[in-house]
Amino acid sequence: MKIKKLEAHGFKSFVDKTSLVFPRGVTGIVGPNGCGKSNIVDAIRWVLGEQNARHLRGKLMEDVIFNGSESRKPIGMAEVVLTLSNEEGIAPAEYVNFTEIEIARRLYRSGESEYYINKVQCRLKDIVDLFTDTGIGTRAYSIIEQGQVGWLVNAKPEDRRALFEEAAGINKFKHRKDAALRRLEATKQNLTRVNDIIGEVKRQMNSLNRQAKKAERYKTMREELKGFELFLASEEYKALKQKRSENENKLETLKDKEIELTTAISQKAGSLEEARARYLKEEASLKAIRQKAFEIDSQIKDREKEIQLAELRIGELRRNEERLLKEIEELKVQQDTVRQETLWLNGLLSEINSEVESEEARLLNEENSLKDIERKSQESEVRSQELRKRKDEIGNKAAQIKNNIAVCLKDEERLNLTVGKALREKEELEKKGRESEVRSQTLKSKKEELSGRKQDIVRTQESASEQLKDSEARLAQKDSELISFKEDLSHSSSRLHTLKELEKNLEGF
Numbered sequence: 273m274k275i276k277k278l279e280a281h282g283f284k285s286f287v288d289k290t291s292l293v294f295p296r297g298v299t300g301i302v303g304p305n306g307c308g309k310s311n312i313v314d315a316i317r318w319v320l321g322e323q324n325a326r327h328l329r330g331k332l333m334e335d336v337i338f339n340g341s342e343s344r345k346p347i348g349m350a351e352v353v354l355t356l357s358n359e360e361g362i363a364p365a366e367y368v369n370f371t372e373i374e375i376a377r378r379l380y381r382s383g384e385s386e387y388y389i390n391k392v393q394c395r396l397k398d399i400v401d402l403f404t405d406t407g408i409g410t411r412a413y414s415i416i417e418q419g420q421v422g423w424l425v426n427a428k429p430e431d432r433r434a435l436f437e438e439a440a441g442i443n444k445f446k447h448r449k450d451a452a453l454r455r456l457e458a459t460k461q462n463l464t465r466v467n468d469i470i471g472e473v474k475r476q477m478n479s480l481n482r483q484a485k486k487a488e489r490y491k492t493m494r495e496e497l498k499g500f501e502l503f504l505a506s507e508e509y510k511a512l513k514q515k516r517s518e519n520e521n522k523l524e525t526l527k528d529k530e531i532e533l534t535t536a537i538s539q540k541a542g543s544l545e546e547a548r549a550r551y552l553k554e555e556a557s558l559k560a561i562r563q564k565a566f567e568i569d570s571q572i573k574d575r576e577k578e579i580q581l582a583e584l585r586i587g588e589l590r591r592n593e594e595r596l597l598k599e600i601e602e603l604k605v606q607q608d609t610v611r612q613e614t615l616w617l618n619g620l621l622s623e624i625n626s627e628v629e630s631e632e633a634r635l636l637n638e639e640n641s642l643k644d645i646e647r648k649s650q651e652s653e654v655r656s657q658e659l660r661k662r663k664d665e666i667g668n669k670a671a672q673i674k675n676n677i678a679v680c681l682k683d684e685e686r687l688n689l690t691v692g693k694a695l696r697e698k699e700e701l702e703k704k705g706r707e708s709e710v711r712s713q714t715l716k717s718k719k720e721e722l723s724g725r726k727q728d729i730v731r732t733q734e735s736a737s738e739q740l741k742d743s744e745a746r747l748a749q750k751d752s753e754l755i756s757f758k759e760d761l762s763h764s765s766s767r768l769h770t771l772k773e774l775e776k777n778l779e780g781f
Contacts, residue, residue: 273363275316276372277355282347283318284311287338319352319377320403321387321396334381351378364402375399404447526768533761540754547747596697 275294280286285308292312301309314328318336325333340346353376361368367389376388387394389402437446 273356273358273360273373275354276357278312278315279353279355280312280315280351282338282350283315283336283352284308284338284350286311286315287344287347315352316354319354319375321377321399333379334383337379337381348381349378351376367402373402375402523768530761530765530768537754537758537761544747544754551744551747592697 277294278292279289281289301312303309310329314336318328322328325331325335328336330336337350338347353374356373356375358367358370358373363370363373367373370390374390376391378386387396387399389398
C-alpha cells in the first residue's frame, strides 16, 4: 500500500482544509524552515494512531488543534484523512477488494476522539491491526523523521533487531503471540476461579445433605407429635364443650344485663343533654353579663381619665389666674409709678416753660437795651452770649423732657393694653374654671352612678358564677357516671364479642 493523498483540517498550522496529493515517485518532502514539513509527518503519524503528544512535538494532545493567530480565531476540531492505494491487493483480507483505503481521525477540544476507516467509525485497534506487518505505523521504519538516521547508526543491537523484525514482518506474529499468551493467562485465571467455585459448591452440597437428613428426622418426629396433639385436642374438646354450655348460660345473663345498662344509659344521656342545654344557656347569659360588665368598666375608666384631665386643666387654669393677678398688680404699681413720674415731669415742664418765658421776656428786654448800649459795654455782650447759651441749654432740656414724656405716654398705653388683655384672659379663665367645675360635678355624679351599676353587675356576675360552678359540678358528676356506664357497657360488649367469637370459631374443640 502506498500513500496517495493527505487531507488536514484544523491540524496545527493547517487551519483551512488542505489536500496534499502524493503521485508515484515522491520519496520525500523538502522546503524552507517553517513551511510545515514536520507538520505533514506529524499528521501522518497522528492519523495512524499516535497517542503520545511529545512525539508530535507538543505537551498535550489538544495542542494539535489550531489555537488561533492574530488574524484567525481558534477552532474546536482537528481532522486528518489519509488515503492509501491498494491496487496491488496486499491489504488485509477484509479490505483486499478495496482499491483505496481511507483512514480518518478527529479530535475535539473536549478530549473526545473518533476514528474512521472508509468513513465508517471504528476503534484504534482496528487501525493498528490494519497496518500490522506493512511497515507503516506510529513507530515503524517507514517514517524516518529528523534525527532518526543518526539514531539508527548509534542504536543498540536490540533496537536495530526490533526495526529489522518490523521490516521482515515478524511483529505481526509477535503481536498475535502476545495476544494468545494474554488469552491463555486469562483462561488460567478463569480455571482457577472455576475450581474455587466447584469447591464452594461441594461444601454447600455437604451442608445441604446434612440439612436434608435433619428435615427427614423432623418429618418423622412431626408425625408423632401430630398424633399426640390429636389426642390432647380430643380431651380439650370435651372440656371446652362443657365450658361452652356454662358460657352460654353466662351469655344469656349478660344479655339481660346489657339491656338494663342500655336503658339506664339512655336515661342518663337524656338527663345529660338537659344539663348541657342548661349549661350552654347559663354560659351564654354569663358571657353577655361579662361583656356588659367589660363595657361599663371601660366607660368608667374613660370617665375617670376625663375627670383627671379636667382636674389637671382646672389646676393649670388656677395657676395661670394667680400668675395673671400677680402681673396685673405689678402693672398697676408700674402704672402708678408712671403716673407719678408723668405728674412730676408735667410740673417740671410747666416750671421750665414759665422760666423759659420769663427768661425770653427778660432776654427781649435785655436785647432791646443791649441794642442801645451794645457799643458801649462789652460786659453786656458777654452776658447776652451767656444768656443765649443758657437759652439753648434750656431748649435742649425742654426737648429732652418732652421726649421723656412721649416715652412715658407710650409706656402708659402699652401698660393699659396689657392690663386689658390680662383682664380678658382672667375673665376667660374664670369662665373655663366654672365650666370645668360643672363638668367635674357631672362626671363625678356619673362616676358614682357607674360605680353603683358596676357593683350590681359584679354581684350578678358572682351569683351567675356560683350557678355556673354548680352546673359544672353536676355536669362533671353526670360525665363520670356516663363514663362508668360506658366502661361497663364496653366491658360487657367485649366479653360478649369474645364469647361469640369463641362459639363461632369452635375455639378449643
